[in-house]
Amino acid sequence: MTTSPSEVSGPRPARPGRAAVVGTGLIGGSLGLALRARGWHVTGRDADPGRAGEALAVGALDAVGSDPAAEITFVATPLGATVEEVRAVLGQAGFASDAVVTDVAGVKAPVTSAVEDPRFVGGHPMAGSEQVGLSGADPDLFVGATWVLTPTDATVPEGFSRLRQVISSLGAEVVALSPEQHDALVAVVSHVPHLTAATLMNLADRMAVDHAVLLRLAAGGFRDMTRVAAGSPDIWPDVCTENAEAIVSTLDALLADLAAMRDRVVAGDRGALLDVLGRAASARRSLPSRAVRPERLAEFRIPVPDRTGVMAEIVTLASNLGLNISDLEIAHSAEGDRGVVILVIDAEATERLQKALEALGYRSVARQLG
Amino acid sequence: MTTSPSEVSGPRPARPGRAAVVGTGLIGGSLGLALRARGWHVTGRDADPGRAGEALAVGALDAVGSDPAAEITFVATPLGATVEEVRAVLGQAGFASDAVVTDVAGVKAPVTSAVEDPRFVGGHPMAGSEQVGLSGADPDLFVGATWVLTPTDATVPEGFSRLRQVISSLGAEVVALSPEQHDALVAVVSHVPHLTAATLMNLADRMAVDHAVLLRLAAGGFRDMTRVAAGSPDIWPDVCTENAEAIVSTLDALLADLAAMRDRVVAGDRGALLDVLGRAASARRSLPSRAVRPERLAEFRIPVPDRTGVMAEIVTLASNLGLNISDLEIAHSAEGDRGVVILVIDAEATERLQKALEALGYRSVARQLG
Numbered sequence: 001m002t003t004s005p006s007e008v009s010g011p012r013p014a015r016p017g018r019a020a021v022v023g024t025g026l027i028g029g030s031l032g033l034a035l036r037a038r039g040w041h042v043t044g045r046d047a048d049p050g051r052a053g054e055a056l057a058v059g060a061l062d063a064v065g066s067d068p069a070a071e072i073t074f075v076a077t078p079l080g081a082t083v084e085e086v087r088a089v090l091g092q093a094g095f096a097s098d099a100v101v102t103d104v105a106g107v108k109a110p111v112t113s114a115v116e117d118p119r120f121v122g123g124h125p126m127a128g129s130e131q132v133g134l135s136g137a138d139p140d141l142f143v144g145a146t147w148v149l150t151p152t153d154a155t156v157p158e159g160f161s162r163l164r165q166v167i168s169s170l171g172a173e174v175v176a177l178s179p180e181q182h183d184a185l186v187a188v189v190s191h192v193p194h195l196t197a198a199t200l201m202n203l204a205d206r207m208a209v210d211h212a213v214l215l216r217l218a219a220g221g222f223r224d225m226t227r228v229a230a231g232s233p234d235i236w237p238d239v240c241t242e243n244a245e246a247i248v249s250t251l252d253a254l255l256a257d258l259a260a261m262r263d264r265v266v267a268g269d270r271g272a273l274l275d276v277l278g279r280a281a282s283a284r285r286s287l288p289s290r291a292v293r294p295e296r297l298a299e300f301r302i303p304v305p306d307r308t309g310v311m312a313e314i315v316t317l318a319s320n321l322g323l324n325i326s327d328l329e330i331a332h333s334a335e336g337d338r339g340v341v342i343l344v345i346d347a348e349a350t351e352r353l354q355k356a357l358e359a360l361g362y363r364s365v366a367r368q369l370g
Numbered sequence: 371m372t373t374s375p376s377e378v379s380g381p382r383p384a385r386p387g388r389a390a391v392v393g394t395g396l397i398g399g400s401l402g403l404a405l406r407a408r409g410w411h412v413t414g415r416d417a418d419p420g421r422a423g424e425a426l427a428v429g430a431l432d433a434v435g436s437d438p439a440a441e442i443t444f445v446a447t448p449l450g451a452t453v454e455e456v457r458a459v460l461g462q463a464g465f466a467s468d469a470v471v472t473d474v475a476g477v478k479a480p481v482t483s484a485v486e487d488p489r490f491v492g493g494h495p496m497a498g499s500e501q502v503g504l505s506g507a508d509p510d511l512f513v514g515a516t517w518v519l520t521p522t523d524a525t526v527p528e529g530f531s532r533l534r535q536v537i538s539s540l541g542a543e544v545v546a547l548s549p550e551q552h553d554a555l556v557a558v559v560s561h562v563p564h565l566t567a568a569t570l571m572n573l574a575d576r577m578a579v580d581h582a583v584l585l586r587l588a589a590g591g592f593r594d595m596t597r598v599a600a601g602s603p604d605i606w607p608d609v610c611t612e613n614a615e616a617i618v619s620t621l622d623a624l625l626a627d628l629a630a631m632r633d634r635v636v637a638g639d640r641g642a643l644l645d646v647l648g649r650a651a652s653a654r655r656s657l658p659s660r661a662v663r664p665e666r667l668a669e670f671r672i673p674v675p676d677r678t679g680v681m682a683e684i685v686t687l688a689s690n691l692g693l694n695i696s697d698l699e700i701a702h703s704a705e706g707d708r709g710v711v712i713l714v715i716d717a718e719a720t721e722r723l724q725k726a727l728e729a730l731g732y733r734s735v736a737r738q739l740g
Contacts, residue, residue: 126589146586175583185581188574189588193595195635196566198650199627203620204558205653212692213545214555215658216516219496221598222559223657225567228591230654233647237640244635250573251632255625257569262621265565265614270607277603280568283575284600287593288585322582 016040019166020070022085023047024055027104027125028076029137032060034170037139043067047081054134068092072100072166074123079105079238083114090117100159106186106235107242108150108179118308121160122150122179124186125172143171150179151316153309157330157341160311164328173324176315187246191239192254195247197229296347297326302357302364306332306339314341317356323349344369386410389536390440392455393417394425397474397495398446399507402430404540407509413437417451424504438462442536444493445473449608453484460487470529476556476605477612478520478549488678491530492520492549494556495542513541520549521686523679527700527711530681534698543694546685557616561609562624565617567599666717667696672727672734676702676709684711687726693719714739 016039021028024046032042032055044061046052052064066089067073075085082105089101102123105111112122127145147167151160164174177185204222208214240247264272304310311330318325327344345353350366357364386409391398394416402412402425414431416422422434436459437443445455452475459471472493475481482492497515517537521530534544547555574592578584610617634642674680681700688695697714715723720736727734 126587146589148587173586175586177583181581185577185584185587188577189584189592193570193592195631195647196570196628197591197595198647199624199631200563200566201650201654202646203623203627205649207555207558211551211555211690213547213689214559216543216545216692217496217518217555218559218657219516221567222563224594224597225563226650226654226657227594229647229650231651233644233651236647237643240635240643241638241640244638247635248632251628251635253573254569255628255632257573258566258621258625258628261565261569262618262625265610265617265621268611268614270611273607273610274603276572277565277568277599277606279575280571280596280599281601281603284571284596287588287596319583320581322586 017071018043018067018069020044020067020073020089021061022073022075022089023077023081024052024060025076025133026136026141027127028074029055029058029060029134030139030141031074031076031170033058033137033139034142035166036060036062038169043070047077051134055137058134058137060134060137066092068094069096070099071096072102072163075101075103077103078235079107079111079242082111086111086115086117086120090115090119098156098159100156100163102149102163106190106239108148108182110242112150112152112179116154118154118156119159121155121163122182123163123167124148124150124182127172140171142167145172146175147172148175148177148182150177150182151312152179153312155308155312157308157311160315161328161330164315164325175319176312176325177319178312178316181316181320183243184246184250187243187250191243191247192250194228194231194236195240195251196254197226201226201229297344297369298347298350298366299369300341300343300345300353300357300364300366302341302343302362304339304341304362310339311341313360314343314357314362317360318343318345318353321349321352321356323353387441388413388437388439390414390437390443390459391431392443392445392459393447393451394422394430395446395503396506396511397497398444399425399428399430399504400509400511401444401446401540403428403507403509404512405536406430406432408539413440417447421504425507428504428507430504430507436462438464439466441466441469442533443469443471445471447473448605449475449477449481449612452481456481456485456490460485460489468526468529470526470533472519472533476560476609478518478552480612482520482522482549486524488524488526489529491525491533492552493533493537494518494520494552497542510541512537515542516545517542518545518547518552520547520552521682522549523682525678525682527678527681530685531698531700534685534695545689546682546695547689548682548686551686551690553613554616554620557613557620561613561617562620564598564601564606565610565621566624567596571596571599667714667739668717668720668736669739670711670713670715670723670727670734670736672711672713672732674709674711674732680709681711683730684713684727684732687730688713688715688723691719691722691726693723 018041019035021032021044024044035042041062043063055061056064073089077085082103086101101120108122125147127141167174323345329342331340347368388411389405391402391414394414405412411432413433425431426434443459447455452473456471471490474495478492495517497511537544693715699712701710717738
């Protein structure tokens with residue numbers, strides 16, 4: 001496919017087409033509602049046929065079943081069923097070579113390496129982890145949420161670009177990471193915090209057997225810290241076995257840091273306590289809330305060798321720099337051996353991105369838009 | 371003082387009198403507003419005279435200064451200044467022998483043992499830990515909050531009873547604990563959770579130096595878990611040194627439990643993970659939110675030897691059973707060698723309290739009210 005480079009001036013509307021959803025729980029149901037609201041035709045199925053029928057009844061689907069003609073298929077099953085269902089979608093008779101399949105599982109490297117198909121791009125919307133099922137489905141579930149995509153060297157750039165555009169159109173901020181990076185980072189911000197919350201909750205509960213009053217002393221801070229532990233435990237055995245390596249190394253870092261904290265308390269080292277708690281306070285206060293819409297945008301044109309993997313490398317670089325990609329396009333030269341990646345980002349970061357691209361051997365041309 | 375036992379049928383209104391506040395920040399300012407709204411005359415001072423003037427201006431005080439005639443004095447300074455200020459109040463010329471002094475510091479055993487005066491009762495309102503200063507003062511700050519009082523064998527029962535009644539009138543639920551119990555329990559529900567939140571925040575922040583995208587992945591769970599770490603670090607060196615023993619032993623328990631969690635992940639023990647996370651989910655879901663107002667009340671009359679310490683023992687027992695005391699009175703016999711503690715609690719717990727009292731050697735008569 002040859003796309004002629006066009007003037008890019010901001011996020012383009014995602015032209016609606018045919019989509020499919022496998023698994024019509026909270027995420028699948030919300031995807032159906034959000035896509036249909038934007039004009040998409042959505043077909044869906046669920047391991048529980050009753051739940052697929054319910055999704056049809058609440059307007060999350062146009063039809064129950066499979067759709068080999070779907071341009072994008074979202075596999076929104078629990079982690080344990082993801083690989084099998086992705087393979088089933090890819091193996092459908094008549095499934096197009098330029099179609100895309102993505103998933104929503106919370107661990108990415110095992111899924112990505114098990115599938116190994118250029119039409120599959122791993123995904124993880126960081127929203128709706130409370131697992132409340134179809135009844136919680138909401139077309140605005142993804143508005144403002146971070147949605148990780150994990151393209152690899154094998155990923156077809158056009159498929160990735162289209163998927164990114166469609167997910168952006170649902171209001172999510174797409175971040176591209178390698179599957180391994182994703183898994184290491186969610187161990188820190190999600191998996192280990194969850195295990196820690198559960199451990200704190202059980203510790204307090206064990207003491208409460210002897211001190212019934214204990215849990216009445218649990219004010220806002222304790223409630224905040226243990227809130228995630230109230231979630232269903234069902235997903236965690238899968239998450240912990242699939243992401244064991246990253247979880248264990250993060251737990252080791254936490255154990256070492258907590259032991260150092262214990263030493264400061266034993267030593268009565270007031271200066272060190274003030275320092276470490278002050279650093280935490282300052283880091284927590286500057287935790288980014290939502291991705292901020294940039295005031296001015298800059299368009300980058302990056303000539304690249306026309307091979308897959310190049311675009312994954314570039315968008316992952318941008319994400320690692322903390323940059324939000326406002327638009328993304330691939331233009332292939334007519335000769336077929338070169339191409340151009342067109343990337344739109346916050347103009348503030350122009351110099352930073354240009355230097356990082358140079359370090360990877362890419363020469364880019366940047367111009368400010370608007 | 372001889373109080374003739376009277377019909378008790380629910381919380382009595384706290385007759386307003388003269389109160390004093392030392393330290394007019396968030397807690398002191400809120401106390402001033404709440405007490406004045408109930409008809410009390412409130413005198414207050416602050417190490418920063420400007421802040422005391424401000425408290426007067428916003429209506430939290432009737433007068434700036436000290437009031438040796440105050441029936442109740444609240445010392446609402448930071449922990450480091452508490453003992454000195456409590457001693458200053460008790461040492462005022464003309465300070466009445468039946469007056470009460472209390473404090474609001476987050477660690478109780480060191481304060482209580484340093485003061486050792488029958489007119490002092492340690493206190494800790496579990497509210498407003500964000501330390502936002504006088505500007506956050508709110509007459510409703512204590513409504514629904516748990517407020518711990520730590521009477522000891524030395525505490526004058528009438529003073530404790532009066533203090534409990536006044537604090538209840540502000541909307542707080544009073545829980546009586548020994549100072550040592552308080553310190554052990556807040557290590558579990560407050561101090562160690564805070565140190566853990568700060569440790570998690572710093573761990574993520576350290577990784578974010580290499581992975582700018584990391585903090586964009588921090589969804590609701592991570593935000594909830596680290597929220598307390600945003601608070602000012604200033605109070606923590608005092609808390610950690612004053613409550614070091616309880617904090618260290620709780621940290622040791624947490625370290626052991628987290629290491630056990632690590633072992634489950636390493637072993638891929640799905641059953642054990644499901645079990646431990648399921649227990650945490652169920653404990654978190656049944657975490658009591660607010661103290662529930664009982665439908666029916668029961669009045670206990672407990673003949674006791676007329677000596678101090680007896681009432682502290684009985685109310686601490688009720689708190690340890692998780693019971694909320696709706697009313698409390700001390701009646702002394704005319705002969706002076708015996709007395710009666712009158713306690714009103716949830717009628718549901720009648721049998722449980724009666725048995726626990728028997729185990730301590732107290733025979734009680736209970737009757738249902740209303």
